[in-house]
Amino acid sequence: MAGLIVHEWIERHGGSENVVDEMAAAFPDADIHCLWNNAEDRYPGRTVTESWLARTPLRRSKAAALPFMPATWANTKVSHADFVLISSHAFAHHAGGRQPADGPQRFVYVHTPARYLWAPELDVRGGNPVARAIAPVLRQIDRRRAQDGATFAANSDYIRQRMERAWGVEATVIHPPVRVEYLQSVRSWADQLNDADAYLFSTLPTEFVLGASRFVDYKRLDVAIRAGELAGLPVVLAGAGPHYAELSALADKASVPVIFVTRPSDELLFALYQAASLLVFAAVEDFGIMPVEAMTLGTPVLVVAEGGASESVNALDGGVVLESLDDATLREAVELALMLDMTPAQDRVNALFGSAAFAFKLTNWVGHPVNASGTDRTIAS
Incomplete structure (x- = not known):
């Protein structure tokens, strides 16, 4: 089947791009279309097309391009494809506009409805004056386009509920792929470090609380520091x-080394x-890849109840939900997390969150499963 994979924009690094990588692996004959492509060598041997925005300075500013995205996607031609698989965290789900009766079926995998429209309290872009001014109109358009006949999947139950509130649509939950097989293929990652990293690693305490993310306010790395103080353990912030x-x-003010x-x-x-003795992950995330990676390697995690991270912790019994x-x-x-036996979580994580599990669920959902050679195959539900 000649499918078309659609994604917002392609960068060299990004969680949503990792999902598109797995989509491309599952459907090797599908072309890819995006607003602009900043990683031209990411999909060798595959046709990757861009929108008119890629030929303008707007590609360098997502905020400036924002008002043009809905119409650009709605006017994107998708009728040549047998099916369209869309990866959306902004407006890519608008691709192709209203679903014609004889058009290709569209399957939309939603990382989140645009946070700056539907959850501005979780996205600083929602506070931008331009974003605030145009948000009411964009929300109306976004909800209408979401009801144009596509089939939806959400990356977590948390996002499924946000989609229902924002767009009034139902969705299947398919958790995103985590590089479980790769992580567990190495017995000791410390033995894989280059000389500079190995020296740095050797200077760290033998026991510590880990906080890892971008250093931005909503990631709540202050909670990792406080957890270390309460446990009497040093803290490493990466x-x-x-x-x-x-x-x-x-x-500087903490009672333990940070x-x-x-x-x-x-x-x-x-x-x-x-x-690490423990990963503290207090951010409200759509899903949360890092907690799954930590549990994959045998480290318990603390996560907050709000957001998608609690779903993997509960599924694996690999930590504590706050x-x-x-x-x-x-x-x-x-105290509870530090006493957990992580062996069962490590044994189960691949079946629930690994790349093969994602591909299995994705191809069943789309209904056009293919193997690596591009030959149609059927997978039982």
């Missing part, structure tokens, strides 16, 4: 970002997962 000064000030690991390589991040962030609750949660 990442980088504009919130560094605020975190550094908190670190060590910053700036922009860790993948191998160093994986080694940190393995070495209903509150007060000191008493946080202290008890840390």
